[in-house]
Each structure stands twice: as structure tokens, then as C-alpha cells.
Amino acid sequence: MNSKDKKFSLLALAVLLTLGAQAQTLPDPMVQAVRKAVTTNPEVQARWNGFKAAGNERDVARGGYFPKIDLTATTGREERDTPLNDYGTYNFNAAQLTLNQMLFDGMFTANETKRLGYAKLTRYYELLEASETAALEAVRAYADVVRYRELVDAATQNYVEHKQTTQQVEERANAGVGRRVDVEQANGRLALAESNLLVELTNLHDVSARYLRVVGEKPPASLPALPEPFKLGTMPDSTTALMRDGLQGSPTLNAAVENVRAYKTAIESSKAAYFPRLDLRAYASNDNNTGGISGGTRVNGIELVLNYNLFRGGADKARERQAVDQREQARDLQEKACRDVRQTLSIAYSDVRSLNEQQKYMDQHRLATEKSREAYRQQFDIGQRTLLDLLDSQNEYFEATRSYINSRHNQATAQARTLAGMGQLVSTVGVKREDLPSAQDAGQDRAGIDPGELCPIEETLVDTMDKIKAQTVIPQRARAATPAPQAAAPTKVSLAADALFDFDKSVLKVGGAAKLDELVAKIKGMQLDVVIATGHTDSVGSDAYNQRLSVARAEAVKAYLVSHGVDVKRVRAVGKGETEPVADNATAAGRAKNRRVDVSVQSLVPAK
Template identity: 35%
Template sequence: MAISKHFTSKKLSALLIFMFAANGSLFDAQAEQTSVMPLHYVADKAISSNPEVQQAWHAFKASMYGIDAARSGYLPTVDVSASTGYEKRNYGIESDYSRNTAELSLGQMLYDGFRTSNTVKRFESIQLIRYFELLDQAEKTALAASIAYLDVQKFTELVELAENNLKEHESVYQQIEQSVGAGVARAADLEQISGRLSLAQSNVMTEYANLHDVSARYLRIIGELPVQGTVKAQLSDDAIPISINQALDIAYKNSPNFYASLYNIEAQKANADSQKSAFQPNVDLSARYGFQDRDELGLNESRSEARIGIDVRYNLYNGGLDSANLDQAYQEVNVAKYQRDQTCVDIRQNLQVAYNNVQVLQNKIPSLAKHKESSSKVKYAYKDQFDIGQRTLLDVLDAENESFQSNRAYTAALYDRQSAILSMLAEMGKLLETLNVKSDKFPLLSELTDDPIALNADSICPKFDVAATIGRQAFLQKKKQQDNAYMTVTAMPNYLTIPVTPPANTFVDDDNDGIANETDECPSTPAFTEVDEKGCTKYRSNTSSVEIGIPFLADSSVVRPEYMQEIARLADFLKQHPNKNVEIQGHASLEGSVQYNRKLSEKRAFSVAEILIQQYGISPNRVSSLGYGVDQPRINEISVRANAANRRIEAVITESGSQSTAMQSGWS
């Protein structure tokens, strides 16, 4: 099915196309209106006027006419020819006369080796390529516009910081100048503050130059100058996937660039099939009727002639042209496949970088905030101490500069993280949806084709977590040693940190489940959990809630191999009871950032749910995951024992159909 070509450019004012039904909204309606409203405006404004988007739009419209041209092969051809003229000769009865002829002919293709049908398929695929290229360009333009907006706001704030820093230096300069004039301070101090004052002035000019450049970029992309005092944009962390693998899954299912590469393969396959028609006969129905007022001898005798019949043409040899065309078409299919592979690895790299930038900046921001706060306190303390002669001028100037640089780094990090989130969403094909840029009048994918491509992203684009293979975890080793103190208490086996060899004939049961360590296949079963003879959780048909004993390492959501047995037992229970669903719930201790603990509990719950689905074959619609963070502590305090009790994974089991919508949407 192809869409009608009668579109107007007014329908391009906004370009969000929901290519597939979303599993859940990234933002609720109220959050969208308050947090992404300015980004919605600049993205919509840029898309409606950006030349590259307009170019992609008209390329899409042109592809519609290509389908019409290909379909003309199914329809008959009707031709009429007529002539009139004066003729003169030196033979025959009449030496000069006027002659008139006319002919009407009709042709209808009956069989052409499926050339026409495959050509139509090719142009339908080309239309879908142009469609996804249009969406991809819209995503890129929205990204560029949004980042330009954030950059203008960022450098506006940095200009303000630089100007405040300059005012501080001017104030100190005036104080030193008065002191030198009074003979209290040394002339060298005045030279020193003069140099620092010049540097502060240079910083202001640098920030103004940066603001000028990003404003010029804003004007180029959006088509208007930025307005001062605009609303700050704030993207919700709900837009961030729980893991890089989930982000890659979303990208392969939604990326317009990736789907354009897939339909390019289909177009080249259809072209190869159309080239095969050269090895088939062509069968056409033909009919014609002709009239002339003189015969071949020039005699004034009217004649008419009519014919209808079937014409068959079969080429036997044309110098190898058809074979060469077919071989070339097959190679074009291979080219398209490698282009798809290149698109795959580009998405994987760009998304890995953007996702990691979001995480790294999130981890840096608390440290930068602390540095900013400490630098500000030091600055004011040094000023007070300088006034009473306990600090040198150099100390004061260094503290002032460090405070300025810490404020600048913190402000830049906040905006850079927003830009990284936007880049991540664009790579996933979710930016326009997040910014709520859409138009119901613009065609949906279902209007263009009745048979969209169903892909297996795992086989086409393997997923790799780069961050898990580099040395970032080593950097967190010290933090891990501190955070893992809870593993030494109830339900946490001692040998996680120090291997212990029990004395002979001594019964050792680290998790207190009544099963000795040497025969315990589930070495971290929580206390008071009913276990079987192997030390693993015992499930009954009426089991409704079970805590799964999985001690995670600090800042990690990876389930280690020695704790997979508990997940396997849960999977066996679900397979034996196909009418049961499960929600994996993650909980965290009260220690640390509330937001960080919520995200970490989500990641850990998601990891367990992902194992149930991918490794043990439990249907995704039976498994959901949700991170509660610090919302449901067992012990409402911060201590080693409370932390151990509150850091947990629970499996809540329900009958099919009894889960709430919110639960079912947890797996997305």
C-alpha cells in the first residue's frame, strides 16, 4: 500500500511519526509541558523551515510519483498517429497529390517475467527509504536545534559567571589600589591584581565570543535569534534506559536510519528480481486500426485496416547484457547489506558514547557540586582572613579563580548532560517523541505499507557493553570495599570477601538456611526463607512473594554466576505454572542519594527480569521489573544491618490478568 502523493508543505510543520506502538510514554503529559516545552518549540520551528528537512520532504514526495510510474506497466498504452502532406513524383498516373493517413493502436502487457511487479516493489521500498530518511533528518534537526538552545543558555550563564568574577576582581583591585595609595600594601600586590584583572576581563570576552558563536548556530538552525530570558529546559531521567542493552534494543526498533538501510536491501532485492525478467518471454495484447485516402500507387482510393492479436517476444541473445545486469544487481544487494551493517555499528558506537556520557556526567555532577560549594566557602573565608592579615593576596586570588572555575565546570556539566541525553534519544529514534513534536496529518508507517519489516535485532546487530570491559570498575574498587560491608551480616556469606576453609567435621552454614556450605547450591538464601535439600528457595503453588538472595557488588547490576541458581528455580516455577506472572522488585538501603538508589534498584531488577526472559525463555509479557529505591525499607534506619535488610530483590507472583497496567509496563 502506498500513500497518496497529494500532500502540502504545511503538513511539515511538525514531524514526529510514531513508527511503532510505544511500550510506554517517556514523560507524563504534565512533565512534557513544563520541562521540554522550550525544546519542543525550537525543534518544531527548525523542522518546519530547515532546508535539509525540506529537501528530504520533497525527496519523499518524489518517491510517490516513482511508484505511480512503475505501476503504469500494468495499464494499457493507447497511441494515435496521423499525417497529411503533399507529394510529387515523376511516375504513376498522378504526378502530384495530397495524402492523409491515420492510425489508432492499443497495447496491453500480459506477461513480462514479473518485471513490472518487481519494479513496483522496488519503488515502494524506495518510498519507505525516503520516508525513514525524512524521519532521520527530522531527528537530527531536532537534536541540533535542542542542543543549540541549551548551548545558548549555557553560555549565557557562563557569561554571567565571568562577569561576576570580573566584578570580584575589580573590587579587590580597588581595595589594593587604595591600600597602595595609603602606603599599607606593596606595589607588587597592585601588579599582581592587575594581571589577574586582565585575565578576568579576557575570560568575559571569551565567554561572549562563545555565546556569539552558539547564537549564530542557533540562528542558522532555527531561523531566528534566541530570546533572552527563555524558559530553562529540563529533561527527566525517566528518559534514560536502565541499561545500554535496553537502549540498543530501543534503537534497533526505532532508529529511522537503521530502517532506511533495511528497506534499501529490499529495494535492491526487488531490482535483482526485475532483472531476471530479461530471461523470460514478453507477451502483449495488441490492436490497431488505420485509415488512408490513397493507396501505395497514389490512386485516390480510401483504405482502412484493423488488427488484434497477441505478440510474443523472447530474446535469445543480446551480447550478455542481461547476465551482466543481473550480476550487477546481486552485487548491489551485497552493497546494501554491508551498508546496513555499517549503520548498525555506527548506531552502536554513537549510542554507547552518548549513554556513557550521560552516566559519567551524572556521577561527576555531585563531585562538581561539592567542589563548587567548598570553593565558594574557601573564597569567602580567605577574603575574611586577608582582611585581618592571615592570608596573602595570592591566596585570595587563587581562591577566587578556583571558585570561578568550579562554578563554570558545574554549570557546563549540567548542560552537557542534557545534551548527552538528547544525543542518546536521537540515536534511539525517540527524540521527537520525547519532545512531543508530532502531526496527526503526516503519514504513519501503516499508511505506507501493510507489511513492515519484522527484524531480529539480536542477529542483525549484536549488543556489547563497552563500559563493562574497560577499567572503570577498577576505579570504583575503593568505593566497593566500603559499600560491601553489609555482606558480612545476616544472609551474606562471609566467603564473598575472604575465602574460609572450615575445620574438618565442622558444620558451616553462612546463610543460616540449615544446609551446609559444601552442599548449598544457593549460598545466599535470605533468612527465614523456606529452602529445599539443596539450599534453594522452595516454591509452592500458592507462593505470592519471595526474596531472591543475590548480593550485588557496589555500583553494579550484574548477577554473578554463583547466584544464577535462584533465578533458575524461579524460572522453573513459572514454567510449571504458565498462569503465573512475576514482577521483579528492586529495593535499596536508605544510605546515599535517593535518585541514585532508585536507578540502581531499577537496573538490578531489570537484570534479573532480563535473565528470566533471555536465558530461561520466560515470555516477556509475563515478566515485569520495577525499582522502588528507598520507598519500601524493611528497617527505617541507616546501619550495617539495616542496609543489608533493605538491599534486596523480591519476586511478587500473581495470577495472569491480575497485574496492574503499571506493573506490566515496567518491562519496556
């Protein structure tokens, strides 16, 4: 074996080991449940039969390329009496063989075959979408059954703890060392624990019924818990990678793209009605005693047949307009699919990351409350804790356990939602049906989807937990109360807009910048509360235009102040347009006064 073969073998072995390690994280009953859902779920089967039907429909259209051969045969007995002759009664028979070959049909057959090929691909991606949905529902059903079995166990333990506490309190009360009110309080908390247990049992029944609907069989009596940490598959390392790979692989979006291609081709099919149809026809007949002629007659022939419609009442134009409208409708549905998939991927991926981090905090909370519960019980036994302290600690521990269990299973479901949205859940679990062809085998002839062109990636920016922690300033508690600073009287400076901006512009002039430098020098060193830049205009121009101009000029002043050291959080920009004049707009001098930017400075001074 040469070195190249050795490298290939080692690479293949590494891939197999990686896949094997990944598969080991998935409980076998989960994989079997997903496989059964993907291969036997009625909705998936319906999509499978729809895909096969679409392929057969395309073959129907393709048959237009081939000749049509018809055989017509008749036999009978007739009586013929004409003014010239009485033929009497006689037997007759006839046979005719006809061959018809389409030579030109305005490209209808070609376009219709292409359209139905795209329709077949649409059904193919809808089948993939149904398979991904069935796999997701199977994972969710499995995770929920395991989840609520764990919650039933937790609620049962919580009930046992409350029952033991209630018995202990009753024994103390009966011995005269406890209060009857504690017994009532313990009985009330015991009833709550029983109610919680009943709720979890009801939830377990509901998710078991859903498991039966999705998988087609009842959940086994024993199901392995989800591994900790649970890793369903390889997640994208960034939102950009998620959107790039997810949009390209999404069955929903691919189905919408093929649907648009089908309706675009339907427009070309509708134009075939504007062209003539040309057929080659050949025929051979053998008649005996037909048409009143005694004896046999043989006729053979070949001909070209042209059929050209001259008027159909505007139906052809209407059909073309219909096809155009259907194409636009398909494009709208494609845009909707783009937005839906983008939202689904974004939310699911965010849930994966946030729930993964949330689990750590919830586990810490659960462990801390468990320790405090044990400490409270020991202190209660020796009289250092009240009954209320003990019951509260037990209830807090139960709620912490419930939250931790829910977060684990929600995180597993979020991984499945992410992979299903990307069209990768079925392949990740490894349960693809054997009879499913590849996209190329199904007739795919295009490259992948370009998300930047078809479905632009727009990431939703949200601060992370670490970023918020880093930016948050925790105030230190003062040793002695100090008076809060009070706001001083605001200082208002009115700057003529003509000195700051050129006419009809919102970009600061050089001289305008000098005016603002004077303002910056005045407010330096102040403990600023807020600075408000308010733009005003005269009445020349429309209200909407003046409003936009006033806002733009106020924003320009704000940007200048911020660039020269004023805290951006303290500066606001407001546009008033022409609504607050200080002079009459009827004169040029009045209009000049109205074109202004008022800067109001509110500072803080220590309270006296």
C-alpha cells in the same frame, strides 16, 4: 458508563497527565525551536521532497501493469508519379488508434514496483533520520545559547570580583599598608578575568550563529534556563533495553535494511531479460488517399506480439552481476550503520548516566568553593590570608561554576543524543510534522528489526564509580616508617609436560593435578609477589601451533593454581613455544625434556 469504560477513561487521563507533566519540564521556546527546525530546516525539506519523488517513481513503474493507448493522426498534400501512372497532386489524411497491453515481461514490472517501494521506504527512514538530527541540533543549539549566556554572567561576576579586589589592593598600596607587588599580581589576575569574559562572549556569538543556521531565526533576547533536574524524556533502565529499543527504532538502521531489500529485488528485476515479452496489441486505422490508393481505407486488427532476445553481448549477465555486487555493498553499509548506531547509543547513554552523577560532585565542589571564597575574603580583610590565597579561591570558584554549568547542559544534550539515536526525540518533544505518514502508510510490510540477528548487542563493560570505590583500599599512613618488603630470590620449578598433559592436549591429567598439588603446598603461606607459569614445547609441529599449545598449557596451570587459593592478580601465564629448548630436539629424550611448564615463584620477605 460501565466499569470498563471508567477504567479506560481513568487510564487515558493518567496517560495525558503523565505526558503533560513531562512536557512541563521543557521550556516552550525550546519546543518551538525544535518544531521550526523539524518543519523548515532545508535538509529535512530536501529529504521530504526526496521521499515524495520516490513514491512517484514507484508509481511510474506501476504504470507498466496498465494498457498504453496511442493515437496517431497525419494530414498533408503530396505529389505521386510512378512508371505506371501519374497521380498528380492530391490531399491525404490518416488516423490510427493503438492499444498495447503487457501480458508477460519476465516479472520485471512486479519486481521493479517492489524495488522502488523499498527505495521509497529507504527515503522515508532517511527523512526520519534528518528530522531526528534537526531536532537534536535544535536542542543542542538552544542548550548552548542558554549555557553560554550563563557562562557570560559567571565570567562577568568573576571580572567584577577581580576588579574590586584590585581596587582594594591599590588603595592599600597607595596608603602605604600594602606592597606594590600585590598590585601587579592583582592586575595580572584581572587581565585573566577579562580574557575569560572575552572567550565566553566569543563562544556565545558562535552558538547564536549556529542557532540561526539550525532554527532559521536569531535566538530570542530572553530564553528560560533549563530546569533542574532536566528530564527530556523517559530513558531506558538498562543498556540491554537501550540497545533493544534503540536498534529497532533507529531510522539510520531501518533505512539501511530497506536499502538491502531494494537491491535484493533489483537482482530479480535483472533476470527479466532472460524471459520473452508477450504483448497484446489492438489497432484501428482510417486512411484517405494514402499509398497511392484513391479513396478511404479502414483497417482493424488484434494480435499477440512476442519479443524474445537471443543475444545481447553478455549485457544481461553483467547487469545481474552488477545487481549482486550492489546488494553486497548495501549489506556492508547496513553493517556499518549497525556499528555506528550501536556506538552512538552506547556513548550517549553512558554520558547521560555519568554526567548525571558528575553533576552532584560538581555542585558540591561549587558550593564548597563558594563558602571558602567568602571565608578567604573575610580573612583577607583582617590580614589572615594573603592576596594569592584570595585570588586562587576566586578563580577556583569561577572554574567550579563553569564546570557545573557545562555538566548540566552536556547532560541535557546527552539525553537528546540518546533519544535521537533511538528515533524517539521528535515524538518525545511532540513536534512531528502533520503531513508525515506512518511507516505502514508509507508501505512498510515487515516486522521490526531483530537486533539479536541483524545487529547483535554487545555491551561494553566498564566498572562503575561505586564499584571502584568499594574495591579501593585506602592505605592508612603509618606512624613510623617501616621498611618496604623486598623480593626474595625466585624459586623455579620445572614440571614435565608429559606428566601434566596427554600428548598434544592442554587439559590437566589426574596425575598432573597431583604434581601441582605439591607445588601449591610449597607456596602456601608465602607472601607472594608473582607466580609465572611458562609453557614450552618441542619442535614437532609448526611454530604457530606450538606457540598456541604452550600458551594453553600455561593457562591451564594458572587456572589450577588460582582455583586452589593463589591470588589471580599474582599469577601470569606465558607461552614460549619451541623458542627456549633445554635439550636437543633431534632425540626423543631431548624432545621430552623440552616439553615442560616452568613455574617461577617470586615471594616477598621483610627487609632486614
